Amino acid sequence: MNPLPVVVIGAGPIGLAAAAELRERGLPPLVFECGSTAGAAISEWNHVRLFSRWSELVSPAARRLLEQNGWRSPDAETYPTGRQWRDLYLGPLASALGDAIQFDTEVIGVARRGRDLVVDAGRDTEPLSIHLRHRDGTEDRVFAQAVVDASGTWGTPNPLGGEGLPALGEGAVGTAIRYRVPDLDDPAVRAQFAGKHTVIAGSGHSALTAIVALSGLAEQAPSTRIIWAVRRGNVGSAFGGGEADELPARGALGLRAKKAVEDGLLRVVTGFRTAEVTTTPSGQLVLASDAGDRIENVDNVITLTGFRPDLSWLSEIRLGLDPVLQAPVELAPLIDPNVHSCGTVYPHGAKELRHPEPGVYLAGMKSYGRAPTFLAMTGYEQVRSIAAELAGDHDAAARVELILPETGVCGGAGVFDEADADAADTGETEAGCCGAPTPELITLSAPSGNTCG
Incomplete structure (x- = not known):
């Protein structure tokens, strides 16, 4: 399967970083993006300013590729908006990757060639089969030696309802x-x-x-x-x-x-x-x-x-997901907000992100499942490790090359209301260790009778 490409799903910051890492390792990337441009999801929050500096928003491999093409980085200590991140970094990066990216192409399914989910035989020898739908409605498929799903979670926001389902009405x-x-x-x-x-x-x-x-x-x-x-x-x-x-x-x-x-x-x-x-x-x-x-x-x-991952088109792939967070089972304990909320996650890579299905990785925000507080730096480290693993450089895949910034917030109640x-x-509140004051609250009293609204 070595001559086959590594398919990357999503041309956002993490997907393009994955493609740059793979190319640097001599592995042919093939990126599918359902939008018409790089960072299509970011275009929906162009007006929002990031709280990460430019120095924390550019993947190392992407920087090396861009600089070969004469790119000049924005001021490392400034904070871009979504539009600036897209126009000044992701657009040039997509251009540098050239025909490795296919826009207006939606991945509608991933499977093992000739096998459904139940079949054991051939899962380590047959290539992965990626089913595609193009903007004109035509469908086809390509084969890959591995898949890095960096499609994110932007398209599947959590509902207003407090049970994880939409509220009635x-x-x-x-x-x-x-x-x-x-x-x-x-x-x-x-x-x-x-x-x-x-x-x-x-x-x-x-x-x-x-x-x-x-x-x-x-x-x-x-x-x-x-x-x-x-x-x-x-x-x-x-x-x-x-x-x-x-x-x-x-x-x-x-x-x-x-x-x-x-x-x-x-x-x-x-x-x-x-x-x-x-x-x-x-x-x-x-x-x-x-x-x-x-x-x-x-x-x-x-x-x-918050958001949640769309796993519907991965139904024929054997995933190892935590039943609570829908994140890879080895990653979930590091990011579970029910256990901690300190905002710092030990850097991780291929080992924590692999699944029972050989050659399949969820990366970027999608790897966090329903957990919050994801940083671009985390995703860049993930795909660096994954590319090293796929290239056979297991020492580099296991090596930690990132220290993440802490939020300064400590606690153990996570996302629940206790x-x-x-x-x-x-006698301390959830904010006790960091001294964040509690604002004045109001209480809405329950009316008499059942109002259903």
């Missing part, structure tokens, strides 16, 4: 519920939020970004109302490590969100796990929890509750 309200940070620099989008009542659901960095953006709008349009609805019992650690964060811009984001709360630009509702969404005769929304609490007269909901047991015993 969630799918019937149309664009009133969004699953992305809105671009308030767009006048049409801005008009949909100015003077309106918006609920932000979620407690990760995307939610903090939305809080900062909407709070700025509320200062200019005082009739704008914002509620931050979180499933946790407190939000102390959601603000991050502040000045203790080793990524300063990430820490600053949390501090700005915290200040918005302290300044009264939004209200916080904790322990709210949405069970049902209904629409009033006036067209506004009502969110209801299983506890009977309600958030009423809502015009917009920004749901930023404080860590040890912290409760000592």
Whole structure:
């Protein structure tokens, strides 16, 4: 199978880094991207500024390839927007990789040639079969010696519903519920939020970004109302490590969100796990929890509750996934938010990412399954190790070549809405070790009767 290419799925930052690593190792990469350009998913959040510097956003192998083509890196200490990351780095990188990338080509299935999931024979000798659908609707397949799935999770956001399924009625309200940070620099989008009542659901960095953006709008349009609805019992650690964060811009984001709360630009509702969404005769929304609490007269909901991997087109591949996180079984304990939330993950590579199916790797955000807080540097280290493994350089594959920055946030309660047991015993909150203050909270009392909305 050596003459066959290594198929990389996705032409985002991690997929293109994988292609650069493979080419440097003398392995022929073949990248399939369902979008029309490199970083197609990033184009949907062009307006968002990253909290990683340029020095942390360029893959080492990609840099070497680009510099051979005369590329000059942006200022290493500045923070790009999504658009800048795409235009100044991913676009030139895709051009440098040339015909190794096929755009407008969707991977609709991966299997072992001539075998379905049940058949044992030939799984280590037959090539992988990648089924494709092109933009014009035609389908074909190619064979590969290995597959690196770096397709990400952007296309499968988690729902508003607190059970992992859409809340009752969630799918019937149309664009009133969004699953992305809105671009308030767009006048049409801005008009949909100015003077309106918006609920932000979620407690990760995307939610903090939305809080900062909407709070700025509320200062200019005082009739704008914002509620931050979180499933946790407190939000102390959601603000991050502040000045203790080793990524300063990430820490600053949390501090700005915290200040918005302290300044009264939004209200916080904790322990709210949405069970049902209904629409009033006036067209506004009502969110209801299983506890009977309600958030009423809502015009917009920004749901930023994380993402999950789409595994549907890998159904004929033997994957070894953790049943909780849907991440590779050896990686899952390192990133499980139910166990820790310190934000630092031991660098890992081919060993932790391999599956029972020979030659198959999930890399990048998709390798994290449902776990949050993924850094581009993590993905670059993953694909460096995978390329070394596929090239037979097992020593390089096992070698750690990265130290990840810590968030400065410590705790053990993870994503659920209870404080860590040890912290409760000592009278500390989840944010106790890092000193992130708890904002003033409001409580929504349950109305009499069952309102279902």
